[in-house]
Amino acid sequence: MLHAKKVGTLAVQGSDELKQTNEIKIAAPMLDEIEIKGRTITADALLTQRECARYLVEDRHAHYHFTVKANQKQLPTDLSLYFDNNHTQAHYAQTGHGEHGRIETRQIWTTTALNDYINFPHCGQVFRIQRHSIDKKTGQESHDTIFGITSKKDSSAEQILHDNRGHWRIESTHYIIDWNDDEDRSQIRKGFGPENITRLRRFAIGVLKTRQKSQSIAQMMKNLMLNTRAVFDILKMTKNSTPMGEIQRLA
Numbered sequence: 001m002l003h004a005k006k007v008g009t010l011a012v013q014g015s016d017e018l019k020q021t022n023e024i025k026i027a028a029p030m031l032d033e034i035e036i037k038g039r040t041i042t043a044d045a046l047l048t049q050r051e052c053a054r055y056l057v058e059d060r061h062a063h064y065h066f067t068v069k070a071n072q073k074q075l076p077t078d079l080s081l082y083f084d085n086n087h088t089q090a091h092y093a094q095t096g097h098g099e100h101g102r103i104e105t106r107q108i109w110t111t112t113a114l115n116d117y118i119n120f121p122h123c124g125q126v127f128r129i130q131r132h133s134i135d136k137k138t139g140q141e142s143h144d145t146i147f148g149i150t151s152k153k154d155s156s157a158e159q160i161l162h163d164n165r166g167h168w169r170i171e172s173t174h175y176i177i178d179w180n181d182d183e184d185r186s187q188i189r190k191g192f193g194p195e196n197i198t199r200l201r202r203f204a205i206g207v208l209k210t211r212q213k214s215q216s217i218a219q220m221m222k223n224l225m226l227n228t229r230a231v232f233d234i235l236k237m238t239k240n241s242t243p244m245g246e247i248q249r250l251a
Helices: 016-031 050-059 075-084 157-181 193-211 217-226 228-234 244-250
Strands: 040-043 063-068 092-095 102-111 125-135 141-150
Touching: 016 050, 040 157, 050 063, 063 075, 063 157, 075 102, 075 125, 075 141, 092 157, 102 157, 125 157, 141 157, 193 217, 193 228, 217 228
Parallel strands: 040 063
Antiparallel strands: 063 141, 092 102, 102 125, 125 141
């Protein structure tokens, strides 16, 4: 399964609205450089567009897995009405094991009953996912419902939920970088600068995630700003963090 790179990470002049417009226009040219035949391309609501669906299925012989939100005027209403009026047991449910300090239960419902009605190109199934999360420290509960559409007619509810989870693992990384580095407003625009700085930021987040325990990424970054020596310890560039034999071999 492939996840289209978030175009907002490329430095673009102008307003947020202009960035979003560029994201739609650049999606197909970017995917033209990748072999995606038979793969599932996941995208958030901004790219839930009929032309994107036709491009993926008809031109590239791939599958799509789209999130449905209010930018599609009628589609979220239709999906919500259908699932709200067809009360059935979830087709699949999954409970996490307390990762990231919370216990999360995810349930998914799928249907092919709306395939012709919604008039969306190559619709195979639509789905609703409900997430119930409990913070292990505070006991605070949260509920979230999302809707989506996929071209994969024969996929099980479990597989569709797996595709969705894979997409949001990627989105969580984008969110961390946007929140902590304000990357969408980066002033680096020339040459390979935008791509290089994006790779460095992702490398840094990856390193921090390997050391992450109880602190958030934001808190870890703040602590490292106040203690630059710890940066070298994390990168294993000091005698205290790297075995002497490895230092001698690197010398």
